Amino acid sequence: MTGRPRLSAWLLERWLPPEDRDEIVGDLDEQFAERLHRDGARRARRWYRAQARDLVWRYRQRPVLHPAPEGRTAMLLDDLRHASRQFRSRPAAPLLVAAMLAAAIGLCTGTFAVVDSLLLERAPFHEVERLRAVAVRRIFGQDNPELDRLIGAWRTAGIFEAVEAAGAAPPETPTTGVGGSAALVTPGLFDMLGVRPIRGRGFTDEDTRAGDTEPVVISERLWREAFGADPATLGSVVTLGGRECRLIGVMPADFRFPDRDTVIWRPLSLDARPFPFAVGRPAYARLPRGIPESEVMARAAAIAGAADPRFTARPNELAFSPIGGIVDANAARALPLFGGGVALIFLALCANASGILLSRMTVRRRELGLRLSLGASRWRLLRESTIEHAIVAAAGIAAGIGIARAVTSVAPRLMSDGFDLAQSLNPIDVDPRALALAASLGAFAVLIAGVLPAWVGTRVNPADAIRPSDRTHTESRPARAIARTLLVAQVAFAAMLVLGAALLVRSFGRMATADRGMDPRDVHTINAFMSSVAPAVLDDVDARLRAIPGIEAAAVAGGAPPEGNNDFSGTWRTDLVSGIEVESELYDIRSDYFGFFGLTLLRGRHVQPGDGRDVAIVSERVAAMLWPDADPLGKVMTMEDGPFSARVIGVARDIALPSLLDGVDLPEIYIPHTGRRKVLSASWKCRARCPDRSEIVTAIRTADARAEVVGRVSSAEERYAAHLVRPRVAAELGATFAAAGFLTSGAGLFAALTYAVGRRRREFGIRTALGATPAVLRRSVTREALAVAAAGVAIGAVGGWTLQRGLSSVTYGVSGLDPTAWLAMMLVVTLTMLAASWRPSRQAARANPVELLRDE
Amino acid sequence: MPRESLGDVEHFVLVALLRLGGESYGVPILEEISARTGREVARSAVYIALRRLEDKGLVRSRMGEPTAARGGRPKRFFSLTKAGARQLVAARRAYERMWADVSRLAAKAAR
Numbered sequence: 001m002t003g004r005p006r007l008s009a010w011l012l013e014r015w016l017p018p019e020d021r022d023e024i025v026g027d028l029d030e031q032f033a034e035r036l037h038r039d040g041a042r043r044a045r046r047w048y049r050a051q052a053r054d055l056v057w058r059y060r061q062r063p064v065l066h067p068a069p070e071g072r073t074a075m076l077l078d079d080l081r082h083a084s085r086q087f088r089s090r091p092a093a094p095l096l097v098a099a100m101l102a103a104a105i106g107l108c109t110g111t112f113a114v115v116d117s118l119l120l121e122r123a124p125f126h127e128v129e130r131l132r133a134v135a136v137r138r139i140f141g142q143d144n145p146e147l148d149r150l151i152g153a154w155r156t157a158g159i160f161e162a163v164e165a166a167g168a169a170p171p172e173t174p175t176t177g178v179g180g181s182a183a184l185v186t187p188g189l190f191d192m193l194g195v196r197p198i199r200g201r202g203f204t205d206e207d208t209r210a211g212d213t214e215p216v217v218i219s220e221r222l223w224r225e226a227f228g229a230d231p232a233t234l235g236s237v238v239t240l241g242g243r244e245c246r247l248i249g250v251m252p253a254d255f256r257f258p259d260r261d262t263v264i265w266r267p268l269s270l271d272a273r274p275f276p277f278a279v280g281r282p283a284y285a286r287l288p289r290g291i292p293e294s295e296v297m298a299r300a301a302a303i304a305g306a307a308d309p310r311f312t313a314r315p316n317e318l319a320f321s322p323i324g325g326i327v328d329a330n331a332a333r334a335l336p337l338f339g340g341g342v343a344l345i346f347l348a349l350c351a352n353a354s355g356i357l358l359s360r361m362t363v364r365r366r367e368l369g370l371r372l373s374l375g376a377s378r379w380r381l382l383r384e385s386t387i388e389h390a391i392v393a394a395a396g397i398a399a400g401i402g403i404a405r406a407v408t409s410v411a412p413r414l415m416s417d418g419f420d421l422a423q424s425l426n427p428i429d430v431d432p433r434a435l436a437l438a439a440s441l442g443a444f445a446v447l448i449a450g451v452l453p454a455w456v457g458t459r460v461n462p463a464d465a466i467r468p469s470d471r472t473h474t475e476s477r478p479a480r481a482i483a484r485t486l487l488v489a490q491v492a493f494a495a496m497l498v499l500g501a502a503l504l505v506r507s508f509g510r511m512a513t514a515d516r517g518m519d520p521r522d523v524h525t526i527n528a529f530m531s532s533v534a535p536a537v538l539d540d541v542d543a544r545l546r547a548i549p550g551i552e553a554a555a556v557a558g559g560a561p562p563e564g565n566n567d568f569s570g571t572w573r574t575d576l577v578s579g580i581e582v583e584s585e586l587y588d589i590r591s592d593y594f595g596f597f598g599l600t601l602l603r604g605r606h607v608q609p610g611d612g613r614d615v616a617i618v619s620e621r622v623a624a625m626l627w628p629d630a631d632p633l634g635k636v637m638t639m640e641d642g643p644f645s646a647r648v649i650g651v652a653r654d655i656a657l658p659s660l661l662d663g664v665d666l667p668e669i670y671i672p673h674t675g676r677r678k679v680l681s682a683s684w685k686c687r688a689r690c691p692d693r694s695e696i697v698t699a700i701r702t703a704d705a706r707a708e709v710v711g712r713v714s715s716a717e718e719r720y721a722a723h724l725v726r727p728r729v730a731a732e733l734g735a736t737f738a739a740a741g742f743l744t745s746g747a748g749l750f751a752a753l754t755y756a757v758g759r760r761r762r763e764f765g766i767r768t769a770l771g772a773t774p775a776v777l778r779r780s781v782t783r784e785a786l787a788v789a790a791a792g793v794a795i796g797a798v799g800g801w802t803l804q805r806g807l808s809s810v811t812y813g814v815s816g817l818d819p820t821a822w823l824a825m826m827l828v829v830t831l832t833m834l835a836a837s838w839r840p841s842r843q844a845a846r847a848n849p850v851e852l853l854r855d856e
Numbered sequence: 857m858p859r860e861s862l863g864d865v866e867h868f869v870l871v872a873l874l875r876l877g878g879e880s881y882g883v884p885i886l887e888e889i890s891a892r893t894g895r896e897v898a899r900s901a902v903y904i905a906l907r908r909l910e911d912k913g914l915v916r917s918r919m920g921e922p923t924a925a926r927g928g929r930p931k932r933f934f935s936l937t938k939a940g941a942r943q944l945v946a947a948r949r950a951y952e953r954m955w956a957d958v959s960r961l962a963a964k965a966a967r
Contacts, residue, residue, distance in 0.1 A: 023919075024903055026929030027882035033925070051899050058900035375904060 004032055005045050008052035015056045024055065058374070076387075083388040093360060094392045097353045100744075101396025101446055104349035105438045106403020111342040112434040113404065114411045115335045124254070125323065126194020130289070132320040133282035134163070136304065146275040151186075151283050153307035159299045162192040163285040166258045167277045169266060180222060180263030184276060187267060190217075192286050193257065199223075200234045200249035207248070208269030213237050216245045219263040220253040240264065258284075284323070293320060333809045334660075334730060340806070341500060341737045348493040348741050350442060352748045354449030355486045357389070359755045364453045378458040382451065389450030393443035400439065404430045452482075483752060484788065490748050491792020492799060494741035495829045499800040500807060501731070501738035502821035507811035508731040511658040511724055514813065518561050518655050519598030520716030522552075525560040525683040526696055531706035533558075533675045535609070538590065544699035545682060550689035555596035558588030558673055560681040562657040562719055568669060570639040574626045579640065582625055585666040588673035594652070596683065604633050604650030611672040616646035619654045621667035646671065658812055659723040680707070727812065738828075746832040749788060753840035757781060764847035774845030781844045785837030789830050800825065862947050865897065865905040866914075870936065870944045873915065879933040881920070882906075906934060914940035 012025055028051055035044040087094055125131060136150065147165055154163050166189050169182040187203035190196065198220060207215045218240075220229075226240070227233045227247075238247050245266075256262060268276070287296055301318045368381055408428045456478070530537065538556050545554035559566045568586035571579055591607055593599070607617065616637065623632045638645040657665040682700060684691075697709045757764070764777050804816030814821070862870070872888040873880060882903065889897050909915045920931040936944075955962075 020903065020907070022922075022929040023882065023932040024899075026926040026931060027886075028899070029927050029929065030883055030925065031886075054898050055900045055903075058898075058904065375908065 003036055003041055003045070004029065005049050005052070008049050011056045012052050015059050017059065028052075028055075079384050079387040080391075082384050083391050086388055087391075093356055094388075094395075097356055097446060097450075098392050098396040098399065100349045100353040100356075101393060101442045102399030102403055104346045104353075105397060105400025105435070105442050106407060108342050108346045108438045109400065109404040109430055109435045110407025110411065111339060112438075113408045113428055113430050115339050116431055116434070117428040125257075127286075128323060130161070130287045131193070131323045132285050132287060132293075133323055134285050134300065135282040135319045135321065147277045147281060147283055148270045148272070148275040149307055150304050152270055153303050154283075154285070154300060157299070157303045159288070159296060159303065160285040161288045162188055163283055164189040164192050165268060165270070165277055165283055167281050168259060168262075169264075169276075180219070180261045181259055182264035182266060183258055183262045184268040185258075185265050186270060189257075189284065190251075192284065195251065195255050195257075197249035198252050199231070200247070202249055203265075203267040205269075207267040208272070213244050213246045214266060215248045216240065217249040217251055217265040218247060219251050219255065222263040223250045282321075296320075334726070337500075337806050337810060338730075338733065340803070341497060341734065344493045344497050345737055345740055345744075346438070346441075348490050348497075348744050350445040351486045351490045351493070352744050353442075354445050355483060355490070355748050355752060357446065357449040358452065358483050358486065359752060360453060365456065368454060368458050372458060381458050382454050385451050385454035386447065389447050390443075392450065393446045396442060396446065397439045400442070401430070401435065404435065487745070487749055487752055487788050488791045488795065490745035491788055491829060491833070492795035494738070494745040494832075495793050495796025495825055496799040496803055497734075497738040497741035498828050499796070499821060499825040500803055501734035502824045503804060503807050503811055503814055503816065503818060504727070504731040504734040506818055506821055507814045508724070508727040510813035511727050514656055514658040516562065516656050516658075516720065517599070517653050518716075520562070520720055522685040522687055523560075523597065523683055523716040524686065524690065524713050525681055525716070526693065526709060526713045528680045528682065528700050528707045528709040530678045530680050530704050532704060533673065533678050533680060537704055538673065538680070540703035541680065541682060541700055544703055545684050545696070548684075548691045548695055548699060550686045550691055551684045552686060553596055554682070554684040555590070555592055556673075556680055556682050557590060557593055558677050558679045558681060559586065560683045560716070561587070561597055561599070561655045561668075562716060563664065564668070564681075566677070566679070567663075567666070570642050570644070572626055573638045573640050574632075575635055576627050576630060577625075580625055582622060583663060583666055584619075584622055584669050587668060587670045588677060588679075589670045590673050593670070596685075599655065600653040602651045602653055603631075604648070606650065607670065607672045611649075611674075613671060613674045613676060614646050615649045615672065617650035617652050617670040618648055619652050619668040621654050622669060623648075623651050625667075657720070657723065660726055660810055660812060661723070664723070730810065742828060742832045745792070746836040749785060749833055750836040750840070753781060753785060753837050754843070756784075757840045757844045760844070761847055764844050765849040768847050769849035777847065778841040778845045781841035782834065782837050785833045785841075786830070789833035792833075793826055793829050796825070796829070797822075861950075862943065863905065865901045866909055867944075867947060868893065868897065869902060869905045869909065870914065870940055873934060873936045874941070874944065879918075879935045881931040881933050885934070909940065910934075912939075913937060914943055 009025075012028075013021070016024055028048070032044055032048050035047055038044075039047070136147075151163055151165055154160055164186045166183055166185040169184045185203070187205055187207060190202040196202070197217060200217070202217060203215070218226075223229055223233075227238065233247050234250070236247065237244055239245075251265070287293060297318055297320055304318065371381060372378070408430055411428065542554055542556050545551055545556070558564075564585040564587050566586045567583065569581070569583040571581050573579070587593070589607055591609060594601055594606055601617070602620065604617065607615070618626070618632060618637070626632065626637055627635060632648040632651060634647065634649075636645060636647050652668065652670065655668055659665055680700070682696060684696075693709075693713050696713065700707050700709055764772075767777065768774075800822075808816045868889045869885060872885045872892070875892075876884055876888060885906075886897070886899060886902055889902070906915065906917075910917055914937055915934045916937050917932050917934045920933055922928045922930045
């Protein structure tokens, strides 16, 4: 067609849908030809351009105007195109929402994976519910029998389906060079656990009688790293940590037993002399089917008593515990709380994401109204909105999976000290069920908040929505109510997190600054089992320690504070009371002990050379329990269920070991070191130059050639610090959660207020024109923020009440109603809300009526 | 089920098709509407209304042969279906019921 405007023709070709194009352009061209003839080229072209403009403009809204594409796939593609256009035009909000969803899902699922591995899941062994660690308590004041005698007796009696020994190999054993530890196991252990080697074989009784080259089984991880998984190494002699051994089998990489980091297993015979494990270390057993556990336990105890008369002294000395899972009560209490903190963050993030989506409601309503008026069906708009937000949710979930993976890989490194992650025998993997739950909850929140504007928006009369100047500049009542509820919820979650963090930080502070009752500075200790602890030997060790360069003072004793590691529990009788159970720490001391450790004797006298085993010094707590409101000096204390009786010669101040663990901070009983126990704790003070372990070992061995020095050198500061690790990690995590919580809620409030002030610009302008001062306007916005803060704090306080009761089991020396913590929570929340409202309130105060009138 | 009501443009298009009788295409429909109403109706609105009416089953269409006069492009011929005719009658009745006895009042109010 000649003469028609080229650009218009091109635009029509470009924008009209192919199936309609011929008909429409044909009609247009037909009329153009007629007009060309009738009105002349110029007017005809002008007419053509106007018609093309109208067509192109309307058909550019193709998803609306174009007839619904046929077939589901075409429809879906069309909706996806629409969604991508939406993202490109306004990327900030969807990105922010996806990021928040990702953080929520990632943190929640990652944390669940960690908690699951530690707490919920049992070790991955065959019929693990029938496996038990059977621990026999150490016996006070005597050499403990070796475990092999008990295992032998139990095997002979046949009370367990199987019973085996396993434990970390002595530290002198050369291991791997690639990390991981070695363990000694009896040949039947792998079969009892129901785990088979993936290559080669497990141990047989033959292996325990092997000649020069010891047979070993290693983990697949070690096999890959050290030998490149070379099959030729199986059955041949290899060198592990400088020691030759014969590699007979490879265990699966995720097999962890008895410790999480075990990678080498060496065979152990029950006939081995000396047997490496004494009572106090657990044996491992499989319970027989059909017999109650209590019955098995009773029989096991009876057999133990028959095997060794020392066991009959005390009843209930056997403890059966399931294998794997969490090890101590503190972690068991702390981890659910930790999970609760994460859940709060999850809820706060979801509420924030929903808030952002809802705040777009007014903008979207106008757009939706426009499209409704152009003929889009309501169903169509809802579907588009659903798809759009499903994409946002999918992006959030995908990123969330990445974050969860990162959390599970970083967690073991970050928290191994604090939460005994090393104890779990399970791999830490993202749990698909937890991921599915978090993802569906998060996606649900996003979809509801995302589609709600479309739902509400498409109910309005399109004519209202497309009015050029919409006079209702504030939100509809339900929209405002929903937005405000979400904000209040965020603030409440944040308030709970801040309260929890404040309590944890206060608890940590209390622990770190608590009065210890001793002077732990520069004190180092190592322990040894001696063949003799005669005064001459102890004097010799003492003199040799002092002779080592760098050592300023030394003390030898049985047990060193703050943890004596000699649990002395019993039922006592005195002249005032009887049948009093006291769990205490027993120290065998010499005369220099109190001076060396900076302990305080409150009354009475110190231990002197020549004192026998019939005198004792007790700490204040012991005194208060056994002689309530009376002076214990000169009185006699007698153990009703053990061979101990002593006259009190002194009362000492308590040594405090602030700890979250039960049974750690025990009261003290000091007795003269008379050789009752052949244990030695060698302690010394050194500052600039501290001796190596080997120097100390040499000194002890020179004094007693048969002495066995165990473990490493530890400092008293270090042992105090060990108990601070968990509270510190807890306080740090709590503070991080709280910071995330109130940043989220602060940002949420800031966004909501900024947006609301923007919408109410007109109202503020009119109020200014009517004489309102900037201060009045500022106050009205600040009041709104404070109302949200007050409601949030009130609801948060109710939640906080429940929270602090849970926290009381994992805090030290802080009441759940600690006024400082509660005040800090209210202050932090209120200040955050005020800070968030500062800029919006100034914006409101700057409203200029003249500018607004110009807008009209 | 209440029948979906007709929009203004849809109403005009249906009446135009009725007037034009039998089959008709875009140009005569546009001209008929502007001649009868005395104003230009947006071309796009008419095409969109036609497509929607077809979706609702109130009109049907078929493609004609390409002609040189239209740059080799075919016409699309529309005709009223029975349902369309019934809808039109129903719409007219609704209008009449609404207007019954108030023409005079309307004229008076407009004065």
